[in-house]
Amino acid sequence: MTVLPKLRDLEDATFSPFMEESLLFGAHDDPYPFLAELREKGPVLKADYRTVMGLGPDITFPADAPHYMLMSYEACSKALLTPSVFSNQSYMYNLGACFGRSVSTMDAPEHGRFRRIFQKVFLPQYVKEWGGSVVDPVVNELLETFIHEGKADLVNQFTLLYPFGVIYKQLDLPPEEGKIFHKLAVTQTLVSVMRDKGVEASDKLGEFFPRLIAQRRANPGDDLVSLLVQTEVDGEYLPEDVLVSFFRQLINAAGDTTYRGTSVLLANLLKHPDQMEALRQDRSLLPNAIEEALRFDGPVLEQSRWTTTDIDFFGTHIPAGSLIHVMAGSANRDPAKFDNPDVFDIRRPNANRHLSFSGGPHICIGQHLARVEMTRAINAILDRLPNLKADPDMPPAQLKGAMMRVPHHLHVTFDPS
Template structure:
């Protein structure tokens, strides 16, 4: 079979899932949500209401029939995340079941625990370090090769929005000519709340493709993630195809998208604070704490959604069973009682655990890989782009959006 024929584009190849998703995420409407987040958090840790509606965005129709609550601040956010499965992830199945399928993100214990242990094997420290030593630098440097001689670049368009996805393509062992279309379908899956037909179409086509890959690699000897899942077993039984396909469906968004947004925020923080950029340029041991500061300061997601399985009291407020709960982790990350001057990007501040990757049993399975990718990316840019700085001919970069946040562009100059 011709390799490129294994994956199919949308029936309407002109459909742009990237623009559709960014619009739904408020990327073009919400420029700076932080004053409103601080205002809401000051009103109390648990409140009735929909977070989207607090920002003038229409609530998704799927949730219009359930009561909505919001959770703010360090103590309430931590308790909500750690009180699983009372604050259940099952609501995500309600959202994404027809796009991602039987996702572990929509499971609670014991089912979630059972499958997470297996998937975690793909992200063991030895494997992650191997990717960080060979695969990630290869991808990063290949992209930098494309603009290093120009003396200028848009680091979002030419670098941060591309390199994490190229890493995932390599981890999956995808042929290069299938990566871009795989990415397009993966973002299409995320449009389920605003464009149901296209999301379901993306789910079907990506599912067909991934099942072919699993079957092809069931007897293989590769070290890619698809081969690992194709041959994995749970309790002596092979991992069900639907569970494996679902995990692979969401991997690009869960891994690539968050790393793209996190790296973009990190570069905005450094480039708009030249003294901190100079400090890192002189002492690369500061890179890791700069990464954590960027994730705290403007992490990829501001909130996650849970649903109560029973009546539960949180911070003196009784939340009824079946309620949708927006856990606003951004208000832990910028809690003024926890971080002095929390809206300031400061790589030298005292490091405390943030919630950019969530907390509790659903903490991001790939967070260590994300940090390594961001580390390799920043080091490579500093190594290869001397005197990296903002381009004064363009407005200063701004991270925008309601939940999935990123700068639209990041124009820089450097000595070529």
Template sequence: MSCPHLNLLDPDTYKDGIPHEHFAQLRNERPVYWQEDPITNVGYWVVSKYDDLQYISKHPEIFSSAARTALSNEMTDEEVAMQSMMILNMDPPDHLKYRRIVNKAFIPRVVEAKLTHIREMAKAIIDKVAQRGECEFVSEVAAELPLQVICELMGVAQEDRHMIFHNTNVMIGADDPDLSTSAEEGMAAAAEIYTYGYKILENHRANPGDNLVDMLVTGTVDGEQLTDDEFAQFFLMLLVAGNETTRTVTANGMKLLIEHPDQLQELVENPSLIPNAVEEFLRYEPAVMQFRRTVMHDVELGGQQMRKGDKVVMYYTSANRDEDYFSDPNRFDIHRSNAKEHRSFGIGEHFCLGSHLARLELNVMFEELIPRLRNPRFADKPNYMRSSFLNSMKTLHITFDPEPA
């Protein structure tokens, strides 16, 4: 097998894009593969197949999110303990107890009630760029809608939203020198949002309102309300998850449409195809490339013997192109009949809490921009984030036919 040395947790591995040929070879030859990591000296199992990813996700008693968190970077025991209050890093039964607190804010009926308001936001975002004939798509379009929606849900004041945008960028881009010069800077960005969460909590106690903050404040786990620290952790996680991932898929979707103008034209002529196109964006270019689990007792998977304590990294970007599930998986196709079977939102107990909201935002944004940003073209090469976690662009400069005044 070629390239066994390719360290998939090294951000530089992705400087020329996701190594899809390598993943295809892994799926075919060694779907569960042990990889050494000279950066951290902690080796890990690479899981590249759809079925194996599903099995791991559905068996948290074997593959834990809590033991060393769901994030692939190495942490001290103290850092792991600090992360333990985020539901991303919980196992049953704690995970479900905490998830119930906010779950009702994201059910389809509640999300769909916001449709008109979200569409108005999307139209206003497009209004700002449509007559110019050019924009930096990531910051001016893709980032705006998810940022506005989650900030509104969480009670973040308009004047503070740039701070949220900046700090979530720094947190997610901790491996990118353009965004964060050090891990310490990433931690400082998280601390600023964390501290801001306390301010939101104080404001809510003084002026209660019917929003997501109220659900967090009044919700209970085993009869007890969240502590201030638990509230701040929830606040941080929801802001990051509700902001970064939807923005990334919006930008990736725009890039794909520019690269496939014939399929873009089909969407112009037949907007009813947009929902399936969104699912294909999610399958073909998922925002999150991987999550981690820790083996809790010896187990065999994919013909490989895993030992208690082993690090396991599941690659969604590979599972979404598994030939056993998706025919001609490296072809972008808005008509793909099973595009919605992607695993970009995960599967099992950690299935994305905000998937309904993300889908709504993505559909609304593309329904609004496709008829108005006509004949889009690259003004410059997409500038990707240096990351082994997020499949994200920092900038995407585009031009298009200016909308008449």
């Protein structure tokens, strides 16, 4: 039997990064009216989004770099599609500090070389297979823990758990290692506001994954580590430091956003029981319902870029070396692109034009897996929790955050089985 390497916990094993989330993402109830006011001032504003929202600055960014916010759909979309000017170098400061040599920090041609290898594993036809073999067992195991009770908090008992359970299963990690992995992965992202803790977590993941990669190279299985280690395009394989960075980032890029996206969709379906019933009766509406949830209150409101050259952009001169806040949350509510943008409508005809998965060459590699996970999770909930509704005896769901959004509770009742 092959012995897995062990993850080392934080020196302060009692530290919970989940309690510090509001420092990084904010605790705002509804940032959208304020974003609408800002958008009315123009498509480009000279401002730092974190400062504007009353959050502490990202301490990894150069202190002297000017900041600009892109507010309109057109401006955000054009920036994402112009990587030669709006570079992903901005992520070198924060993501690079905790994840290392991530494809998220790269530009062409290096980015394209490595991305095509990752994409070979994450093609839709392969991801669909994971739906039955990986996602469904995790989803059903979690539902079995509470379907007999007739009530639940769907965040703490389901949405907060299932995407990470999927990742543990994909990596073939035992549950106890998965929990420490999750804790370290979230802690490393705090490097923007708590540098010491972030660096410690990043270092411990950095010592674990090379050992895991070496083990899977020697004894490959059908897990994601083995697949990525063995995948090549035109004879080129992923370098170890890029692999390590990917696995460091996996919890946050895949698990965290899927947890948030699923929670947002459920929260809005509970607020609109007529739409939930329509979806229960006609599952062909589900793909568009997922896109509408991502548009309406997408898990990631802001994406950053770095200008490589001076540019006059929508009437504003932006100098080279500026930090650009691509406000996807504002773009997704832009009335110039979406009719009645502040209305949640699972039948919205252009819901899939949202920018929540970014756009251009850096569009999310894992977007197909996220959609498969959300589809499987929502179908299982609708199938196995009949008469699902918000618990009238508990506080209603309230989404929180200015950078990333999620409700911390989803109290529901249903017919037990």
